[in-house]
Amino acid sequence: MRESPGLPELTVPSARSAALRLLGGDARRWGHVQAVAAKAAGAARALAPAEAELLVLTAWLHDVGYAEPLMATGFHSLDGAQWLRQQGHERVACLVAHHSCASFEAALRGLSKVMATYPDEGTAVRDLLTYCDITTGPAGQAMTMDERLADVQERYGADGVVTRALQAAEKELSRQLAAAERLLADSQPM
Template sequence: MWDVLVCVSVLVKIGSTVVAMPYSVTWARELAAARMAEPLPRRWGHVQAVAAKAESLRPLAGEDADLLVVAAWLHDIGYAPDVQDTGFHPLDGARYLRSLDADPRLCGLVANHSGAKYEAELRGLADELAEFPDENTLARDGVWYCDMTTSPVGLPVTFDTRLAEIRERYGEDHSVPRAIMAASDEIRAAIDHVLSRARAFGASAV
């Protein structure tokens, strides 16, 4: 549908430093739709549900609210046929966004989402993934929470249910379930961080 996407970053001067601000949610949604909706309808359903869940976390995320939602829309863009390169979707997605001059934090959130470093190690891509720093923020944990509590068809699930589905879908020996198992403690910690923040705000995470 969209053959050409023109992306313009917004530059803001803070003191004597010019910084690139995160892209808008509209830009992220349209980019994700253009790359995924038609070739990957099932994956697109998951992405839409993850983004909707991220929207519910806005009160918790503060000034990173837009960044969290943008990352949720784009976390799986590396699956898109015209984005794939290495076949490892967090890395491919992050490199693609970097090629569009996307905000470095956004690239890092996509690259490292849901314990990607563990699968990168299994695939021999740890050095490549290290091009994109991870961060210890609610935005990061929010992306992990939204992804790992949303089924492949966009339904809300527990992490244990999601993990069981991944193991059944790929098989025990595949790198994906092996990596998720290795990352499980870190994923649970991210989920707990989000839920505890939600309780502190008197809100309920979806």
């Protein structure tokens, strides 16, 4: 792993700044990350304030593992999680590791043992993060889960590891999205 920028303090502004430093050079990826973070900021109303902040800052950081300086395994969820763990941000590392049912892809890549070192907390924060990511396209456009899965298949091919992982995860993705949608519906003002 190459030298990467540190993240000693973890706040929404520092998470945004780190994501910009790491991903800002890729306009498409940066567009996706900004849209996921904006969606998370809106979804945060469904959570207590501390959890709301955690959701938003994790949304900013969910794809940092795509940054070349952080690439270690070649799997962005784990590469981002490893970097966050090295920075001392364990809970955020675990959320990043497991966003959008990444354990399915880790298994296909032979990385289940590494993934197992990052417990999946299975909380509303995790479900909302998955919701924000899966319903946001690669350039930041809004998508349904079905549209997102079709887009992944188009970009990676029917036999691509990302496609196969998301197909295997479809039932769990649907469960997490339904849980997130219930939370968001329950948090609407009457």
